[in-house]
Amino acid sequence: MSHVVSPIREKLVTGGKSYSDVTHDICKQVEGEPTKEWKIAFGISCLVFIYGAYCLFYTWWQGIGVWGLNKTVGWAWDITNFVWWVGIGHAGTLISAVLLLFRQKWRTSINRSAEAMTIFAVLCAASFILAHMGRPWLAHWALPLPNAFGSLWVNFNSPLVWDVFAISTYLSVSLLFWYMGLVPDLATIRDRATTAGRKFWYGLFSLGWTGSSKTWARYEYMSLILAGISTPLVLSVHTIVSMDFATSVIPGWHTTIFPPYFVAGAIFSGFAMVQTLLLITRVVFKLEDYITIEHIEMMNIVVTVTGSVVGIAYLTEFFIAWYSGVEYESYAFINRATGPYWWAYWMMMTCNVISPQLFWSKAIRTNLMVSFFLSIVVNVGMWFERFVIIVTSLHRDYIPSSWAMFSPTMYDIGDYIFSFGLFFTLFFLFAKFLPVVNMAEVKSVMKGVSSNFPAKKAKAAKKTEE
Amino acid sequence: MSSTTNYILGVYDDEDEVLHAVTAVKAQGIKIEDVFTPFPIHGLDVAVGHARTRLPIAAFMFGTLGMICALSLISYTMVFDWPMIIGGKDFFALPNWIPVTFEGTVLFTAFGLVTTFCASNNLYPGNKVEPLDLRITDDKFVMAINVDKNKVSAADIKKALKDSGAIEVNTK
Numbered sequence: 001m002s003h004v005v006s007p008i009r010e011k012l013v014t015g016g017k018s019y020s021d022v023t024h025d026i027c028k029q030v031e032g033e034p035t036k037e038w039k040i041a042f043g044i045s046c047l048v049f050i051y052g053a054y055c056l057f058y059t060w061w062q063g064i065g066v067w068g069l070n071k072t073v074g075w076a077w078d079i080t081n082f083v084w085w086v087g088i089g090h091a092g093t094l095i096s097a098v099l100l101l102f103r104q105k106w107r108t109s110i111n112r113s114a115e116a117m118t119i120f121a122v123l124c125a126a127s128f129i130l131a132h133m134g135r136p137w138l139a140h141w142a143l144p145l146p147n148a149f150g151s152l153w154v155n156f157n158s159p160l161v162w163d164v165f166a167i168s169t170y171l172s173v174s175l176l177f178w179y180m181g182l183v184p185d186l187a188t189i190r191d192r193a194t195t196a197g198r199k200f201w202y203g204l205f206s207l208g209w210t211g212s213s214k215t216w217a218r219y220e221y222m223s224l225i226l227a228g229i230s231t232p233l234v235l236s237v238h239t240i241v242s243m244d245f246a247t248s249v250i251p252g253w254h255t256t257i258f259p260p261y262f263v264a265g266a267i268f269s270g271f272a273m274v275q276t277l278l279l280i281t282r283v284v285f286k287l288e289d290y291i292t293i294e295h296i297e298m299m300n301i302v303v304t305v306t307g308s309v310v311g312i313a314y315l316t317e318f319f320i321a322w323y324s325g326v327e328y329e330s331y332a333f334i335n336r337a338t339g340p341y342w343w344a345y346w347m348m349m350t351c352n353v354i355s356p357q358l359f360w361s362k363a364i365r366t367n368l369m370v371s372f373f374l375s376i377v378v379n380v381g382m383w384f385e386r387f388v389i390i391v392t393s394l395h396r397d398y399i400p401s402s403w404a405m406f407s408p409t410m411y412d413i414g415d416y417i418f419s420f421g422l423f424f425t426l427f428f429l430f431a432k433f434l435p436v437v438n439m440a441e442v443k444s445v446m447k448g449v450s451s452n453f454p455a456k457k458a459k460a461a462k463k464t465e466e
Numbered sequence: 467m468s469s470t471t472n473y474i475l476g477v478y479d480d481e482d483e484v485l486h487a488v489t490a491v492k493a494q495g496i497k498i499e500d501v502f503t504p505f506p507i508h509g510l511d512v513a514v515g516h517a518r519t520r521l522p523i524a525a526f527m528f529g530t531l532g533m534i535c536a537l538s539l540i541s542y543t544m545v546f547d548w549p550m551i552i553g554g555k556d557f558f559a560l561p562n563w564i565p566v567t568f569e570g571t572v573l574f575t576a577f578g579l580v581t582t583f584c585a586s587n588n589l590y591p592g593n594k595v596e597p598l599d600l601r602i603t604d605d606k607f608v609m610a611i612n613v614d615k616n617k618v619s620a621a622d623i624k625k626a627l628k629d630s631g632a633i634e635v636n637t638k
Contacts, residue, residue, distance in 0.1 A: 019604065023603075023605065144539060150548055153544070153547065154543075155550070156540045156543070156544055156566055157544075157552045157553070157562040159565075166565065169570075169572055172576075176577065184505075184603070187603045188603040190603075191597055191600045191601075191603045191604070192600075192603075192604070203592075203594065204591050204592055207584065207590055208589055208594065209589065210597065211502045212500045212502050213501040213503060213511050214514075214587070215589075216505075216507070217506070217516060217519060218521055218583055218586065218587060219506065220506050221519050225521070225522060226576060229529075229575050230572075232568070232572070236565065236569070240565055440505040440506075441505070444505035447482075
């Protein structure tokens with residue numbers, strides 16, 4: 001396999017690593033005792049999780065009356081958090097599926113953790129969907145199951161039902177894709193195992209992988225097809241999420257721009273979240289040779305592109321509100337920018353439209369501290385985007401006497417904290433027990449993209465090109 | 467792999483060398499059982515002589531099945547079993563059903579494809595394999611030749627492997 005890579009490309013694996021070094025560097029984390037940093041971080045996220053679980057339990061026990069919702073603002077933090085987490089999840093699929101179809105080699109060292117992030121983010125999103133149902137133990141009523149009411153079926157014309165199917169398909173297909181990607185690497189750990197426990201568990205989940213050329217050939221086809229179906233799947237998910245709003249008749253929601261605008265926003269916030277996590281992971285697990293400045297820069301470029309799409313969408317929305325001549329629509333937008341929630345609107349505009357434009361400067365987009373800071377800024381902005389769309393559009397409805405404001409209670413905040421606890425607890429468990437970098441894929445692209453690749457290999461690669 | 471089989475293993479440490487070696491060894495009339503590698507090598511399956519996989523066909527069929535199942539369920543519930551007028555639309559409101567039909571198609575394709583893949587490669591939880599070489603999942607490329615299925619003598623096979631660049635020749 002000779003990789004023809006332009007010499008002007010930055011190296012994606014640095015430090016003169018051999019294949020064996022890759023195995024060693026990545027497996028080290030799984031095989032060794034947990035580090036002190038990991039224990040502290042995991043401990044904190046468990047505490048956050050426990051506090052959040054208490055708040056969520058209380059919400060389930062008492063009902064959603066404990067939230068700050070009122071008759072006018074019937075959706076607030078619950079749906080804001082749901083859309084935010086689902087959006088964040090999109091980056092993992094983008095990196096593993098879309099970049100695979102585009103044959104982007106830089107995806108290989110980051111796809112594993114990005115996909116893990118997708119799964120955990122979708123689980124966090126699901127916690128809000130369950131909670132906002134009020135009676136979560138009846139969640140199965142959203143599925144078309146035969147029942148004692150007729151059978152009274154679900155309404156397949158409703159975007160809320162579409163969403164149930166979209167999110168559950170997305171979660172299960174992402175999990176499957178991620179797991180199949182893990183199988184060869186689990187086999188690596190199985191074959192290196194020195195303890196009976198590790199040999200058993202990694203042996204169990206590596207399904208008897210042998211690495212035969214026939215299996216690999218089929219595996220490649222399978223990955224390609226999974227990527228091919230995951231690409232429209234991921235686009236469909238946020239499209240359908242946006243239709244929860246767009247098919248309603250609320251001014252500010254009833255717009256045809258929502259599907260592409262939501263998808264762009266999802267990728268935007270997701271890449272920012274991947275960036276936040278990777279910048280921590282590469283330092284904590286000493287993966288600087290695999291997740292290089294080049295990777296960070298590529299991610300920042302995607303953030304700028306999608307951030308610009310989002311910016312254009314905001315401006316288009318505003319323009320159309322005026323140009324359509326619909327008074328209610330115009331009012332909804334003027335109210336967003338200058339009404340009582342103006343601060344949320346301008347927070348969103350600053351974080352999402354202005355801040356990613358800083359990445360036009362190479363010095364900024366290759367600076368780790370600034371990238372880390374801006375990745376968090378982007379996610380703050382994207383949370384406010386959903387808050388603005390949901391709360392600001394609802395709080396002033398058609399009858400001025402029912403106009404109201406929304407203020408969160410400790411359970412609104414506590415349930416949000418729960419999702420962070422869940423997300424980070426799962427992420428730290430993943431980072432300890434599973435290889436955070438896809439070893440097989442990194443090895444498969446190393447020739448050509450690795451700096452100082454051992455001389456014998458380089459010579460052999462040259463021979464192939466001839 | 468059963469332990470009674472008589473294998474000769476050529477161990478290589480470079481993916482390009484093993485790819486060339488497959489062609490070189492085959493040219494001497496030696497039948498290769500399989501090549502085991504730590505990562506996919508493009509063109510290796512063709513060089514070894516494996517037939518092209520039919521997984522895409524399976525995926526397509528599962529997708530079609532998913533689409534039919536989703537559309538049947540929706541039509542049955544919305545048109546026949548309990549029709550309801552929603553927004554003054556027809557009972558048979560096909561455009562509204564596209565999202566769920568699409569999700570059903572993707573779900574069936576993904577699970578059907580992965581199940582077929584696992585079944586055709588004998589992959590299942592708890593499958594205990596004895597790797598021909600533990601370094602296959604690390605950094606070594608192993609060409610396995612079944613002596614009993616070859617007319618060429620074991621000594622000639624070993625020589626052919628050495629000549630093609632194998633760093634070690636083992637038997638198992």
